[in-house]
Amino acid sequence: MSLAAGRPVIAIPGPSPVPDRVLAAAHRASPDIYGEELAELNLRVVAQLKRLAGTQAHLAPYIGNGHAAWEAAGANLFNPGDQALALCSGHFGRSWAGHMEQMGINVERLDFGNLPADPALLARRLANDTAGAIKAVMVCQIDTATGVMADIPALRDAMGDHPALLVVDAIASLGCAPMMMDDWGVDVLISASQKGLMCPPGTCFVWFSDRTAARGRTALTTPYWDWHLRADAEALWRFWGGTPPVQQIFALDEALRMILDEDGLFAVWARHAALARAVWATVDAWAEGGTGIRLSVDDAAARASSVTAITLPGADALRAFVAEQCGVTLGIGLGAPLPEDALRVAHMGHANAAMILSALGTMQAGMIALGIPHGPGGLDAAARVLAEPA
């Protein structure tokens, strides 16, 4: 007998749960796209997105997903044949590097497996680049496949006075983990609407610093992707390179109000961190006794606060059980050595303690039902973390 009736719980690392308030805000007919109301709302969303990233620099919005934002950044940063250095800690870093290669960029990869990028190795590589040929260093703040979080300020420090730009993919981290683009010296920041921003997929954003803007256009900068046209826009249609995504702007406005003005960024970051610790505590308990269950990232300081990747023998069967019997959807083991024995639990965006406990509790039920060995006390461990004073 299935127990899945009731409100579904989605714990995949994007698209993340969209608050009812955000869906309701989007449920509106389009006003005149040449009218004042929408133009003002758009300006407010742009200002809020800069607050979210901790920057006063430039912002170019696009209709598209995270891959569109990758392409937008690439088309503005590089000439064909330019050299870039990609710091990879999982599937997304490698996939981004491959995307840039297909655009004709000469990408060198430093692959750290499921460890965070090592600032000392970066410093050593850049010290060898005495000609300053490397135009950009690319890194995912959180690699959503491994759940590795990079230390962005440490990487910036390691770059010293090398002229390369620091380009950060914050698609799985913005609105989940701290980001202070200007204070940290990030030159280009990339994100999208459907993860920490709690909105439906469909819009993406590239923030870029003054020193990046000063580099001007490249041979790859076609009119649609040109970030100057959007960042310097005055007319609404210019921001979006055509018809604005009207209902998405309504949704973004509501979501950013919730994050920035109601909860507050510090509280949102702290909530993500607490939910993440609850998941880690549970998995550590399940790991007891050599069950083969383990977190994919050993060092807690290098773990993402938005998604946890777990090695768990029988993960595919467990995902099917919790979906069919309990109404909980977990993430697949993307990029894991044995994908059928790996899964991911997202604690990203509009997730609360109840949703995380339901994911963990139904996983434990599934492990009992399927005979998957697991150490005792997993749910008690989560409850103890959640009981800690905020």
Ligand SMILES: *Cc1c(COP(=O)(O)O)cnc(C)c1O
């Ligand atoms: C989700 C994600 C992407 C890809 O975004 P799409 O919207 O699927 O194109 C890229 N990078 C990271 C770190 C992500 O989490």
